[in-house]
Amino acid sequence: MMHIERLCLIGVGLIGGSWARALRDAGAVGEIIGCGRTEASLQRAVELGVIDRYECDPAQAVLGADMVVLGVPLGGMRGVLAAIRETLAPHAIITDVGSAKGSVVADAEAVFGRVPPRFVPGHPIAGTEKSGVEASFKELFRHRRVILTPVADTDPDAVATVRALWEVAGAEVVAMDVEHHDEVLAATSHLPHVLAYGLVDTLAHWDDNREIFQYAAGGFRDFTRIASSDPRMWRDICLANREALLTAMKRYITDLNSLLESVEQADGERLEAVFDNAKQARDHFISLLEQ
Numbered sequence: 177m178m179h180i181e182r183l184c185l186i187g188v189g190l191i192g193g194s195w196a197r198a199l200r201d202a203g204a205v206g207e208i209i210g211c212g213r214t215e216a217s218l219q220r221a222v223e224l225g226v227i228d229r230y231e232c233d234p235a236q237a238v239l240g241a242d243m244v245v246l247g248v249p250l251g252g253m254r255g256v257l258a259a260i261r262e263t264l265a266p267h268a269i270i271t272d273v274g275s276a277k278g279s280v281v282a283d284a285e286a287v288f289g290r291v292p293p294r295f296v297p298g299h300p301i302a303g304t305e306k307s308g309v310e311a312s313f314k315e316l317f318r319h320r321r322v323i324l325t326p327v328a329d330t331d332p333d334a335v336a337t338v339r340a341l342w343e344v345a346g347a348e349v350v351a352m353d354v355e356h357h358d359e360v361l362a363a364t365s366h367l368p369h370v371l372a373y374g375l376v377d378t379l380a381h382w383d384d385n386r387e388i389f390q391y392a393a394g395g396f397r398d399f400t401r402i403a404s405s406d407p408r409m410w411r412d413i414c415l416a417n418r419e420a421l422l423t424a425m426k427r428y429i430t431d432l433n434s435l436l437e438s439v440e441q442a443d444g445e446r447l448e449a450v451f452d453n454a455k456q457a458r459d460h461f462i463s464l465l466e467q
């Protein structure tokens with residue numbers, strides 16, 4: 177099995193913490209050094225056994241590391257890369273878990289002049305609406321997909337190592353190009369989060385006493401769970417994947433306007449046709465997920 181002697185995790189939260197737990201559980205790592213902004217949460221990560229020790233300065237944290245995982249929000253990636261540039265070991269593999277990939281690739285280019293060959297951009301398509309190391313758990317990536325988006329110069333050995341470490345955590349790894357990743361995720365993840373936040377915000381403005389929320393059924397709860405996600409993280413994702421998100425939002429608005437027309441015109445046939453098509457598409461993809 178793949179073994180990493182010293183792993184440095186910068187940003188010890190839900191995603192980085194869950195991966196660290198899974199790697200440790202499988203015996204795939206020797207030592208895990210954490211790094212973050214708040215000492216109290218790093219201390220907690222040590223108590224939980226997620227990391228062995230921590231450093232508050234990223235430049236110190238990466239010293240001697242064979243692998244560096246960037247588990248910070250997208251808005252923090254560039255600063256962290258700049259901070260570790262001088263002290264990173266030449267053989268070290270770097271990867272990240274950010275929800276958009278074009279922005280991380282641009283950050284690496286800005287800091288290093290080009291994407292370093294041993295930098296493997298990655299994105300686990302798994303998570304929850306919770307944040308922080310307390311919410312992390314080792315099974316998070318089991319039977320979930322992880323997308324790696326290597327660029328032309330990325331070292332195939334580094335890709336193979338990152339792939340093997342996700343597989344240790346139970347994930348299924350696929351490779352995709354950066355632009356395609358950002359378009360697909362804008363449609364399937366970033367747009368739904370914007371819609372959930374937007375809907376809850378609209379209803380909250382509508383009724384300042386929040387009375388209507390008392391009468392919300394299960395469907396409302398299902399639809400809006402993701403509006404409990406971390407607002408700063410989602411601000412960063414929307415800004416990082418602006419172009420693709422804009423395209424997805426415009427498409428959705430066009431279709432929503434057409435639904436509005438159907439309601440306005442009391443066009444039951446058209447409403448039913450849209451709902452029927454949506455139900456078939458969803459039932460199909462859910463059945464694929466459950467296979």
Ligand SMILES: NC(=O)C1=CN([C@@H]2O[C@H](COP(=O)(O)OP(=O)(O)OC[C@H]3O[C@@H](n4cnc5c(N)ncnc54)[C@H](O)[C@@H]3O)[C@@H](O)[C@H]2O)C=CC1
Pocket residue numbers: 186187188189190191192211212213214217247248249250252255256273274275276299300301302303304305306307308309406409413
């Ligand atoms: N939450 C989710 O469901 C998923 C999140 N992601 C991505 O994973 C990354 C991390 O997300 P989570 O683990 O959910 O967040 P989190 O909030 O649980 O963890 C992030 C950690 O990074 C630390 N941090 C923030 N800025 C930092 C900086 N400049 N330097 C060092 N540490 C810093 C925070 O204190 C926190 O401990 C984000 O880029 C996000 O887009 C990817 C897949 C799923």
Ligand SMILES: O=C(O)C(=O)Cc1ccc(O)cc1
Pocket residue numbers: 274275300301302303304305365402
């Ligand atoms: O909470 C949920 O269901 C999510 O959708 C989690 C999630 C958040 C961000 C990602 O980039 C990937 C997955």
